[in-house]
Amino acid sequence: MRGPLAPFAEAYRLELKARGYTARSAVNELRQVGRLSAWLAASGMTAADLSVERVEEFLVVQRAQGRHRASWSRPGLVCMVEVLRSLGVVEAEQPRRAASAEDLLLESFERYLLVERGLAAGTVRGYVEHARRFLAGLDPAGGLGSVTAADVTSAVLRESAAVSVATTQNFVAALKSFLRFCFVEGLVARDVSEAALAITGRRRSSLPRGISAADAKALLASCDRRSALGRRDYALLVILLRLGLRRSEVAGLCLDDIDWRAGELVVRGKGARQDRLPLPADVGEAIAAYLRRGRPEGDRREIFLRARAPYGPIAPGTVASTVRRACRRAGIAEVGSHRLRHTVACEMVAAGVPLVEIAEVLRHHSLQTTAVYARVDLNRLRLLAAPWPGGEGR
Numbered sequence: 001m002r003g004p005l006a007p008f009a010e011a012y013r014l015e016l017k018a019r020g021y022t023a024r025s026a027v028n029e030l031r032q033v034g035r036l037s038a039w040l041a042a043s044g045m046t047a048a049d050l051s052v053e054r055v056e057e058f059l060v061v062q063r064a065q066g067r068h069r070a071s072w073s074r075p076g077l078v079c080m081v082e083v084l085r086s087l088g089v090v091e092a093e094q095p096r097r098a099a100s101a102e103d104l105l106l107e108s109f110e111r112y113l114l115v116e117r118g119l120a121a122g123t124v125r126g127y128v129e130h131a132r133r134f135l136a137g138l139d140p141a142g143g144l145g146s147v148t149a150a151d152v153t154s155a156v157l158r159e160s161a162a163v164s165v166a167t168t169q170n171f172v173a174a175l176k177s178f179l180r181f182c183f184v185e186g187l188v189a190r191d192v193s194e195a196a197l198a199i200t201g202r203r204r205s206s207l208p209r210g211i212s213a214a215d216a217k218a219l220l221a222s223c224d225r226r227s228a229l230g231r232r233d234y235a236l237l238v239i240l241l242r243l244g245l246r247r248s249e250v251a252g253l254c255l256d257d258i259d260w261r262a263g264e265l266v267v268r269g270k271g272a273r274q275d276r277l278p279l280p281a282d283v284g285e286a287i288a289a290y291l292r293r294g295r296p297e298g299d300r301r302e303i304f305l306r307a308r309a310p311y312g313p314i315a316p317g318t319v320a321s322t323v324r325r326a327c328r329r330a331g332i333a334e335v336g337s338h339r340l341r342h343t344v345a346c347e348m349v350a351a352g353v354p355l356v357e358i359a360e361v362l363r364h365h366s367l368q369t370t371a372v373y374a375r376v377d378l379n380r381l382r383l384l385a386a387p388w389p390g391g392e393g394r
Contacts (some may be wrong), residue, residue: 001030003037004047008083015083016076021309029076035062036077047089050081075310087234097159102135105144109181117177120270122248130174133159147188149195152179156196168199210343215332218243222329229307231294235286236304236322240337241269242283244344244362247319247337253303258287267363275363345373 012033016026036058042048055077062072063145084090106128110134113124138147155175160168179193211219219237224230239250249267257266258279265279287303296305301312320337327334341362348358359370 001034001037003034003041004045004079005033005037005050008047008080008087008089009033011087012080012083015079016309019079019310020298029079031074032072032076033080036080047084050090051086052078052081055081059207079132079310102132104134105135105187108185109178112181113177123270126170127174127177130171131178134175134178144182144187145189147179147192149192152192152195153197156199162198165199172196172199208342208345209294209339210346211332211335211339215330216340216343218330218332219323219326220380222326224287228290228294228296230308231290232304233288233322235290236319236343237326237340238283238286240319240323240340242280243277244341246341248316250319250337251304251314251316252303254301255291255303256301257303258284260284263273269363270365273363273365277361304319345370349373 005012009030013026016029021029022193036050036055039058039061040046040054044332045054055074058077059072059074081090085092109131109158110124110128113119113127114121119127135144137155137158138144138151152175156168156172159171163171175196178191179188179196180191182188182194183191220234220241223234223237225234236250239245240247243265245267246269249269252268253265257268260279263279263284264276265283266333267275267277269275291303295303296309296311298305298311300311300313304310304314304318306314306318323337323340324334345358345362348361355367355373358373359367362370364370
């Protein structure tokens with residue numbers, strides 16, 4: 001290796017080894033860092049100039065030169081940045097500073113939603129984005145301090161004209177929360193949140209659908225449990241099909257969440273909610289098989305780790321892609337991971353399980369959310385339907 005990164009090649013190699021890279025993978029990572037080092041030298045930069053932003057610039061150049069995706073690795077390059085930081089060559093990443101008064105306000109609103117209301121991170125991101133759009137639509141001359149009920153109503157009408165009913169309803173919920181926050185903080189003179197009136201309207205309401213027992217069996221059979229990745233995929237699918245967890249909940253499971261002696265599993269769901277669920281024997285066996293002969297070694301506490309170095313926790317998107325890959329292997333129509341959650345609910349409805357108990361398993365905050373599954377049992381619904389006048393024999 002030549003260039004400004006050459007003196008740090010050995011420290012980088014040791015860090016790769018500590019992160020679980022194989023010798024062959026480490027060689028490939030060192031090669032791409034060598035190309036990065038040459039690019040820095042050609043650009044007149046030193047090791048101290050390297051940053052995540054510089055890595056992104058380098059990757060743009062690599063793609064422009066036609067280098068295939070398989071020949072470069074963003075995590076490997078970012079690893080070099082982290083090595084240089086640990087050696088004091090590169091300054092520690094500075095926290096992002098708010099660029100304007102609006103950014104400061106939205107950051108404060110975000111903390112309020114996360115800390116005081118305990119909303120899920122995804123919900124918070126949506127609420128903050130809705131609040132940002134509301135602020136962008138205000139008259140710059142008056143600003144937030146002079147907002148009126150008419151401004152709120154106009155914002156809702158603009159939103160409803162551009163998006164679906166469901167999205168508008170979410171916008172209204174976010175706007176109400178934002179305006180109440182501004183009133184409590186003294187940023188507006190009056191609480192005008194009630195001016196954001198509820199939106200109603202027709203929207204398509206299809207029956208929740210699961211997959212058949214045969215398709216579920218085919219999904220599980222498609223996993224090659226002789227391999228580490230196959231054992232991980234099998235454990236993920238069993239959890240989804242037996243417990244009906246959301247993909248983010250599966251990705252967030254930790255070793256400490258399993259009480260093997262009591263046969264229970266702690267699930268961290270929406271809004272920082274924690275629930276204890278029974279751990280079925282087949283789920284426990286699948287997890288244990290993965291932990292014994294599939295999970296990479298390391299000090300991470302998350303149950304499911306990446307199949308390739310660096311061995312960090314999987315992302316929720318990995319759970320979804322695992323389901324889609326299994327569908328392709330099994331030769332069935334592709335479905336998302338949430339369809340397997342519907343499958344659990346539909347199976348319980350078919351078995352005559354009361355909606356209250358289904359809500360407990362799915363961990364719904366409101367029974368109204370679970371009530372949609374009451375429409376799945378068509379045979380029982382037919383018993384409630386009155387006969388059509390004069391329709392005998394039809």
